Amino acid sequence: RMHEQQFSHPPLLVLSNFGLPQIHVKLMAGMFQGMFPALNVHKVNLNSIRRCLLLTLDPESQLLQFRH
Numbered sequence: 001r002m003h004e005q006q007f008s009h010p011p012l013l014v015l016s017n018f019g020l021p022q023i024h025v026k027l028m029a030g031m032f033q034g035m036f037p038a039l040n041v042h043k044v045n046l047n048s049i050r051r052c053l054l055l056t057l058d059p060e061s062q063l064l065q066f067r068h
Contacts, residue, residue, distance in 0.1 A: 005050065006050040006051055007051075008048075009044075009048050009049055009050065009051075010036045010037045010039065010051075011036060011049070011051035011052055011053045011068070012039065012049050012051070012052045012053070013032065013033065013036050013039075013053050013055075014052060014053065014054045014055070015029055015032065015033075015055050015057075016054065016055065016056040016057065017056060017057040017058070017059055018055070018057055020057075020059060025057065028057070028064075032055055036053070051068065052068075053066075053067070053068050054066075054067040054068075055067075
């Protein structure tokens with residue numbers, strides 16, 4: 001079930017293992033950050049956030065796991 005209220009605010013974006021020095025990793029992190037508006041954690045009401053987007057990069061296999 002989905003409610004319209006879930007989409008009234010952008011999701012919380014969590015990037016895991018994107019701190020590697022390779023340029024393609026930095027490019028991917030910037031691309032995903034550009035897809036969603038930035039959240040000001042000091043001003044946003046945390047109870048209003050209904051979605052979380054978790055992206056995990058496996059540095060050995062270079063596989064990206066996506067969870068929404």
